[in-house]
Amino acid sequence: MLLSRVVKPARYTDGEWNAVHKDPASVRARVALVYPDVYDVGMSHLGLHILYHVVNSHDDLLAERAFAPWPDMEDQLRAQNLPLVSLESRTPLGDFDAIGITLPYELTYSNILNVLDLAGVPVRAVDRGPDDPLVIGGGPGAVNPEPLADFFDAILIGEGEEAIVEIAEAAALGDRREALAKLVEIPGVYVPSAYVPSFHGTGPRGTPVPRDGAPARIARRVVDDLDAAPFPTRQIVPYLDTVHSRATLEIMRGCARGCRFCQAGSVYRPRRQRSVETLLRQAEETIAATGYDEISLLAFTSVDYGGIEELAGRLVDRFGTRGIGIALPSLRADAFSVSLANTIQRVRKSGLTFAPEAGTARLRRVIGKRMEEDHLFAAAEAAFSSGWTRLKLYFMIGLPTETEEDVAAIGDLVHRLVKFGRGALGSRQNRLQVAVSAATFVPKPHTPFQWTPQNTQDDLARKHHILQQALRGRHIKLSWTDPGISALEAAVSRGDRRVGAAIERAWRAGARFDSWGELFDYGRWADAFRETGLEIADYANAALEYDTPLAWDHISCGPEKASLQAEAEQALAGEDA
Amino acid sequence: MAQFICRYRKGDEVRWISHLDLKRTLERAMRRAALPLQLTEGHNPHPKLSFGPPLPLGATGDAELLTLRLHEAADPAAVKERLNRELPAGIEIVEAWALPGYKKKETFGNLDVADYRITVTGAFEAKGIADRVRKLLESEELLVRRGGNRPEREVDLRPMILSLVVAGSGEDGIELQARLQTGSHGGARPQEVVDLLGLGDERHLVRYHRTGLYASSAATPPRPGGVWRRWARSRSEPERSSSQ
DSSP states (O other), rough: OOOGSSSSGGSSSOOOTTTOOOOGGOOOOEEEEEEESSHHHHOOOOHHHHHHHHHHTTEEEEEEEOOOOOOOHHHHHHHTTTTOOTTTTOOOOOSEEEEEEEEEOHHHGHHHHHHHTTTTTOSSSSOOOSSSEEEEEESGGSSSSSGGTTOOSSSEEETTTTTHHEEEEEEEHOOOOHHHHHHSSSSEOOGGGGOOOOOOSSSSOOOOOOOOOOOOSOOOOOOOOOOTTOOOOSBBBBBSSSSOOOOEEEOOEEESSSTTOHHHHHHHSOOOEEEEHHHHHHHHHHHHHOSSSSSESSTTGGSSSSSSHHHHHHHHHEEEGOOOEEOOOOOOOSHHHHHHHHHOOOOOOOOOEEEEEESSSHHHHOOOOOOOOHHHHHHHHHHHHTTTTTTEEOOOOHHHHHHOHHHHHHHHHHHHHHHHHHHHHGGGGGGGEEEEEEEOOOOOOSSTTTOOOOOOHHHHHHHHHHHHHHHHSEEEEEEEOOOHHHHHHHHHTTTTTHHHHHHHHHHHHOOOOOOOOOOHHHHHHHHHHHHTTHHHHHHSSOOOOOOOOBBTTEEEOOOOOOOOOOOHHHHHTTOOO | OOOEEEEEEEOGGTSSSOHHHHHHHHHHHHHHHHBBBBOOSSSSSBBBBBSSSOOOOTEEEEEEEEEESSSSSOHHHHHHHHHHHHHTEEEEEEEEEEEEEOOOOOOOTTTOOOEEEEEEEOOOHHHHHHHHHHHHOOSSSSEEEETTSSSSSEOGGGGGEEEEEEEOSSSSEEEEEEEEOOOOOOOOOOOHHHTTTTTTTTTEEHHHHEEEEOOOOOOOOOOOOOHHHHHHHOOOOOOOOOOO
């Protein structure tokens, strides 16, 4: 028996509350929605719930789910020669009309190829025949589709609520060629086979050229009216404890902050929010349909929601007495955020998290992170006086113009915060813990820093050493991202179509779940790039020229190249956004 | 304020979800059913529930027990019905009854005996099974290794196997009935018994179904509606859900 030999077998069984079962004979198109990570991660992704709901709200369309099997399950499937199946009807993925795959981020791409292979679908689009499903991508990674271009029949750029139905209609045509012709016409849909890649030297230089009839640029799909957009209140309730086991309300989409390193902030514009009345209704419906005991207010920064106090207050009034809590997953580093969190959150979970990103005011100005140190200390004071004793601070290493002094300043800032915390906590100071997380700056397409080189792995190692020296002490805990993982993320994020061949090679050599540190093997990836005739450094560490056409210039995500360049020049001159 | 005991079934559809997952699932179903649940005090209130001994992962059962506490008296049949409407396929309240005037929280701490029906199919010599069972029961000592996250240690299973009989056998499989000690003072897992019989390898498909939970203690106080052993039995009994 398969399930007795794998960990967390409930990853592969269905029947969760609110899962949808339909008679496949009653629909015109069947879509398998795939999240390329394990169930417990994928089920926490709101986008999947939204698309599942939108497709299944049409009587004549059907969506089922599938996730990347953990290696123990993959071994079982391959040993017994079984295909990967959907959760709901246990239909082999290859039998669907379309497979829709989320592109959450670069380190899941090896899993995408693995899922297609386990489904018995040729991984390269060009090898697929009339009986194979259409393979459609979409999600955050779609803003640079080139590294995946050879594996997908089409990739949706931008938001999927409306487009997924149009895509399912194309899949319903049944004929592969007709469907592809139809997909080219859908706004926001990129059909890679309708574009010829062009390469100029090393790295992502050169923009794909459209063949006859295909649009020169693909503009990102945007939902105009978030209030009217479909939202799943009958959210599937997993049996397993997932990353987020609670009801989710998307209160706002997009971010008005304009941090120059942040791709999400750049490509999810404009900022849109749902009205308080709509959110109260959706909260009521979601709680009634799921039985969750917590509602999470999802946004890039939930306290930036205009009217957050009113929204939070009315939710607490309505749900507090029923034992249902409200959670703010993302805070700003200021006293207002902390006192709001203190007022509404009943569970003091792991502590509070703030993201100063850089150790000096100068460097924060360069990256467009508008956070005053005073505000951070005010936030910390509010946190300590409200009973929190643990803080988590996010920093980024390797930022443009960063010097060793900037890195050392992180140590200084953290030590001052610890000293302040000990004073503020008095007799409870031994409980004080400041966890410092040092991520690596990754230059991302469609941001002002898309041309900027990532630090070399040697530079990063040196900076990590500085951090290690600077951040000693019993109240401090330091963690950082493996430089090899960051280099790969940068190389794929700024990758062109050639990088796809390296991804395929790495996958064939055994790459899986690269974002799970324990399964990541840098050597395997470096070899895969080299055997493809590429170098990771040519993509990760290259300083790209402003006037060189880039591999993602045919994708329009909002901000145009000229304005990104102006921002970049301002940044490097140390000017405010 | 009222306390109810429910006997429920954990079926095939949910046999791969853990006991913790099952508890969460039942809590959520109770909230969906809008039962007037009594909540614990404090920052993170949750319903006052208690559960009988957990089933091993992969096993099914229809003698499973839980208690729940409501703010107000209610018809047990209505509680059962409302809950069943909100439960996913594979989990079902089979019967429910109230404990009138019963203030102490029932925790099922005295349930220490479980009956399992074990079905084995696959390639093996059915004839040899009866011999193996007899040999196993004649053993003075049956040492098994247990580890998991804790340091490995040896446990003698023999005193915890209260009875083991071959209830049926045929060309393609056998059915065993095992009565095992269970609970917090130590117990034998049905898989361990199957391993001792040499049936635990990949060539066999084994299914475990718990059919009864009992208290061996003579000190078990009588409860409204009978003693423990009668509450937990899954075989057909007079319908009790509307009698209280």
